[in-house]
Amino acid sequence: MMRKIVKKENVFGGEGVILFEYLLDDEQLNNMCRLYAKITLMPGSTLGFHEHQGESETYYILSGNGTYINTKKEETEIFPGDVTFTASGEGHGLKNTGEEKLVLIALIIYDEKRV
Numbered sequence: 001m002m003r004k005i006v007k008k009e010n011v012f013g014g015e016g017v018i019l020f021e022y023l024l025d026d027e028q029l030n031n032m033c034r035l036y037a038k039i040t041l042m043p044g045s046t047l048g049f050h051e052h053q054g055e056s057e058t059y060y061i062l063s064g065n066g067t068y069i070n071t072k073k074e075e076t077e078i079f080p081g082d083v084t085f086t087a088s089g090e091g092h093g094l095k096n097t098g099e100e101k102l103v104l105i106a107l108i109i110y111d112e113k114r115v
Helices: none
Strands: 004-009 017-022 033-041 046-051 055-063 066-069 075-078 083-086 091-096 102-110
Touching (some): 033 055
Antiparallel strands (some): 017 033, 055 083
C-alpha cells in the first residue's frame, strides 16, 4: 500500500515544517478514528497549541526530543518511548527542541463512532 505523505507548514499556528505520513486511510479508520499517522517535526518546528472536542489524541515518541505542552500550558520534556495522552476537552502543543527530527506516531480516536 502506498502511504500518503503531506508536508505542512505552520500547523495550528505553529512554526516550521511538519511531515504527516498517513498510515491508514479513511476506509481503514472505519469512522472510529480521525488520524493514525507518523509525524515528523523538523528541528525548531512546533505544532501549535490546539484543543480536541469529541476525540482524544495519543502521541508515541519514536525518535528525537522535544517539549510537550498540556492544557494547563505546563511543559514536559519528551524522549523516545514516551507516550502522551490528550483527552476530549483538553488541548496540547509540541515543540522540537532538539537538533534532529522529532518523530512520533499520532492516533486520534473519536469518543463515539461516526456515521
